[in-house]
Each structure stands twice: as C-alpha cells, then as structure tokens.
Amino acid sequence: MLRNCLVLILSACVSINALAQKAKPIRVLIVDGFSNHDWKQTTAVTKWILEESGRFAVEVTTVPADSLERNAWNPDFSKYELIIQNTNNIQKPSLRWSRQAEKRLEEYVKNGGGLYILHSANNAFPHWKEYDKMIGLGWRRASEGYALEIDATKSITRIAPDEGKGTGHGDRFNALIQVLTPHPINKGYPNQWQTANTEVYYFPRGPAENITVLSCAFDSTSTKKIWPVEWVVKYGKGRVYNSSLGHLWKGETYPPAYRCIGYQTTVIRAAEWLATGKVTFPVPSNFPTAVTQSLRPEDSFKMP
Known part of the structure; x- marks a missing residue:
C-alpha cells in the first residue's frame, strides 16, 4: 500500500512538473533604439501581440543614443530563446550596434538561437556581412547580392x-499573400490570404543562401511582378525569419497592417517556430481569406 501511494505521489509530481514546463513562457528580447520607422510603437505592439497569446515573456533592450554608451552596449542574448531585431540605420549609417554585440548575435544564432527580422530591420547594416548572411535578403543596392523573383508557376529565378x-517598393496596398512553400509557420493557412496596407519589396537582395521562401505577392502598384514576402534562413544551427510585413510609419497609430489577424497570427507562429522549432498556436477561425480581410478593432491595442 505504501509503495502504491509513493508511486502515485511521484506520478503526480512528474505530471505537475510536466505541466509547469509546458506552461513556461518563451523568453524573447526585442532590440530597438533607432529606425526611420516608428520603432517605439512597433516594439510596443509586437510585445503586446506576443504576450497576449500567453506563450511569451518579452523584454526590451534599447540601444543607447549616446555614442559612448552605445559602444559599451552588449546584451546577453543567450538568456533568451528568441531575439527580435527592430533597429534600422538606413538613413543614419553611422548608427550601429557595438562590435561586441554584433559578434554576440552571430554566435547566438550560429549556436541555435532564433532571430526575427522585423520589417525594416532588413534595411539595416549593409556593412555587416554576417548580418547579410543571417537575413538572406534585404533592402540593398543592385550591386549588393542576388534578388529572387517568382513567376506564375511559382518557380524562383x-x-x-x-x-x-536595387530594392524598393511601390505604394502600400492590400496584398494577396500566396503560400509558396508549406512550413510549420503557415500550416493550416489558406493558399492565399489578404493582408492590409502592406509593402511588397521588389528586388530584395542579399546572399540568398540557405534560404526558403515561404510566401510571395504580386506587386500591383509598381513592377507588376511577383516577389518574396516571407522567407526563413538557416544560419549555423539557428533559424531566422524575415519579412516585409509589419510596416508601421511615423504618425500612424496601430494601423490596419498591424490589426490584420493574418499578420498577428504569423508573428506569433513565426516567433514560436524560431524559438522551439515547433508551432502550437492555432490558426484562428477568422483568419483572412483570398477574398476577405480580417482586422481587429482599432481599440484592441493601446500604447502603454
């Protein structure tokens, strides 16, 4: 009898421990501090999207504005399962991470860390060659790497x-996202779905190595061609997600591009996959379709 009781107690402890481990939030660090976009609001709404899902605990490190403090800035990325990169120096090339922070991010991803390149973060750091390898494609001049174009048969050139x-984009529009490659992030998505007021980059460029294009869209406002929208890159043992989705310009407040349920779902599922290699967050029943958008109410998010 005593032995049976001990077995029951031990089993209960194991079950409780398993539940606790399952419920343990994924640790995320957002890096921000400078951009030609509204980086403060982008960070705030991204943190809210992730934490509202119940799967993440999000911290923020802001690159110091003071040059001496910036040179000393060197966050410990190893404490987190995922890093979200939300800095962009396209208009101020002298604004850079410290060299020790660059090296630390390289090692973090090479050793298996997850890296989310948030919209204009792929415009950043053309001086940093390992960053180019991590992001795969970005906003670069015509001389700086390969561009990928998709044809009507979904073949990549x-x-x-x-x-x-060089990389650019036309006017923002309600793009029809086309799933190109099945992946845990887009498993259960319709083959096509509408997102709101987004940018489709033409001639995104880079090394384009170890890259898988997940989705694409027809650029109806400029080139009239099909270009990548989302892609993932393998860098060492790590995983990187990169996308032109997530535009939030100065003067906007929680715009339709961020209210899109397709976008918010993708942020959560991409973050989960980057951190764990798996996706458990379900595709909601009101996910957008090829013929209908799906937006959350304007008052669903408030700046803290």
Whole structure:
C-alpha cells in the first residue's frame, strides 16, 4: 500500500512538473533604439501581440543614443530563446550596434538561437556581412547580392548582382499573400490570404543562401511582378525569419497592417517556430481569406 501511494505521489509530481514546463513562457528580447520607422510603437505592439497569446515573456533592450554608451552596449542574448531585431540605420549609417554585440548575435544564432527580422530591420547594416548572411535578403543596392523573383508557376529565378534594380517598393496596398512553400509557420493557412496596407519589396537582395521562401505577392502598384514576402534562413544551427510585413510609419497609430489577424497570427507562429522549432498556436477561425480581410478593432491595442 505504501509503495502504491509513493508511486502515485511521484506520478503526480512528474505530471505537475510536466505541466509547469509546458506552461513556461518563451523568453524573447526585442532590440530597438533607432529606425526611420516608428520603432517605439512597433516594439510596443509586437510585445503586446506576443504576450497576449500567453506563450511569451518579452523584454526590451534599447540601444543607447549616446555614442559612448552605445559602444559599451552588449546584451546577453543567450538568456533568451528568441531575439527580435527592430533597429534600422538606413538613413543614419553611422548608427550601429557595438562590435561586441554584433559578434554576440552571430554566435547566438550560429549556436541555435532564433532571430526575427522585423520589417525594416532588413534595411539595416549593409556593412555587416554576417548580418547579410543571417537575413538572406534585404533592402540593398543592385550591386549588393542576388534578388529572387517568382513567376506564375511559382518557380524562383535568381537575379545576379547588377542585373535589374536595387530594392524598393511601390505604394502600400492590400496584398494577396500566396503560400509558396508549406512550413510549420503557415500550416493550416489558406493558399492565399489578404493582408492590409502592406509593402511588397521588389528586388530584395542579399546572399540568398540557405534560404526558403515561404510566401510571395504580386506587386500591383509598381513592377507588376511577383516577389518574396516571407522567407526563413538557416544560419549555423539557428533559424531566422524575415519579412516585409509589419510596416508601421511615423504618425500612424496601430494601423490596419498591424490589426490584420493574418499578420498577428504569423508573428506569433513565426516567433514560436524560431524559438522551439515547433508551432502550437492555432490558426484562428477568422483568419483572412483570398477574398476577405480580417482586422481587429482599432481599440484592441493601446500604447502603454
């Protein structure tokens, strides 16, 4: 009898411990501090989207504005399962991470860490060659790497450096996202779904190595061609997610691009996959379709 009781107690402890481990939030660090976009609001709404899901605990490190403090800035990325990169120096090339922080991020991802490149973060740091390898494609001049274009049969063409144009985009529009490659992030998504007021980059460029394009969209406002929208990159043992989704410009407040349920679902599922290699967050019943958008109410988020 005593032995049976001990077995029951031990079993209960194991079950409780398993539940506790299952409920343990994924630790996320958002890096921000400078951008030509509204980086403060982008950080706040991204943190809210993730924490509202109940799966993440999000911290923020802001790169110091003071140059001496910035040179000393060197966060310990190893404490987190996921880093979200939300800095962009396209208009101020002198604004950079400290070299020790660059090296620490490289090692973090090489050793298996997850890295989320948040919209304009792929415009950043053309001086940093390992960053180019991590992001796969970004906002670069025509001479700086290969561009990927998709045709009507969903075949991908590599465009050599100095062929075509540098990266750009036309007007924002309600893009029809087309799933190109099945992946845990988009498992259960419709083959096509509408997102709101977004940018489709034409001629996104970079090394384009160890890359998988997840989705694409027809650029109806400029080139009239199909370009990548989301892609993932393998860098060492780590995983990187990169996308042109998530535009939030100065003067906007929680715009439709961020209220899109397709976008918010993708943020959560991409973050989960980057951190764990798996996706458990379900595709909601009101996920957008090929013919209908799906937006959360304007008052569903308030700046803290």
